[in-house]
Amino acid sequence: MTGRTFLDVGCGSGLFSLAALRMGARVRSFDYDPDSVRAAEELRQEFAPHGDWSIQRASILDADFVQELDQADIVYSWGVLHHTGNLWAAMEATCGLVAPGGKLYLSIYNDQGTESRIWMSVKRRYNTSGDVTRRLLIAGSLLYLGRHYPLSVARRLARRVRGSATGTLPRRRGMSRSHDLVDWVGGYPFEVAAPEQIFSFCRERGFELRYLKTCKGGIGCNEFLFTRGSTNGG
Incomplete structure (x- = not known):
């Protein structure tokens, strides 16, 4: 360059x-x-x-x-x-x-169509709400986004038992998981x-x-x- x-x-x-x-x-x-x-x-x-x-x-x-x-x-x-x-x-x-x-x-x-429209409403609500509502939106979003997490953990454990695990994969993003979540839920305009x-x-x-x-x-x-x-x- x-x-x-x-x-x-x-x-x-x-x-x-x-x-x-x-x-x-x-x-x-x-x-x-x-x-x-x-x-x-x-x-x-x-x-x-x-x-x-x-x-x-x-x-x-x-x-x-x-x-x-x-x-x-x-x-x-x-x-x-x-x-x-x-x-x-x-x-x-x-x-x-x-x-x-x-x-x-x-x-x-x-x-993502309808899902994107829903997230837009969540983000707008987050940015116009007080601390309590924001915490509830963060908690609800965490539950929704993490709904497949137990299954992924089970799959990793199964691979480890079979001896095919390759170790822990690095995170794709540099920020912490908590900041990543707030960054997503609070990111507005969207x-x-x-x-x-x-x-x-x-x-x-x-x-x-x-x-x-x-x-x-x-x-x-x-x-x-x-x-x-x-x-x-x-």
Whole structure:
């Protein structure tokens, strides 16, 4: 990535921006959440105080801000745009920031139909309720999400008895299970999209799909890598 520009749309703690910087990219990051911006700033001060890395507090839905940004060789927005409150406007703005021939990395919540609508109601209620209701919603969500856990434990024990167990698998996410649960239940605004919706939207704007990893219809994000055509018109 040496010499390439990397734009982190919704940088969070800044870990991915730091990784891009260490791989040689010139990095620009922004996030709407002030705590995330502070975390990214602290990360930069500790690990890359002299790196080519700028960090701002801003929103992808701020048209004036987006217009001031240069197009980047790599635009990265991982688990962000579905929390803006206007997914497709955020997608439009993000696509426009990819330079001709550049790459777009996206992670967007999967549309599960009715279940997604129910989760949206839970998340909205969580964010408009007091402490007691929030605790009840967390407890109920834990019971629902963990309903298959006893069966998975039994399967692991059976494999261990047969001598086919390979040990404990690492967690796919870095945060603790308790923070992971609150992150899911409290994550609002919340929007979803089917893989074909994301594909069609980006193809109409001159992008070609290079990689797709779905969550197989379950809870979670579908992951996309697109490449933009050599001209803005595709």
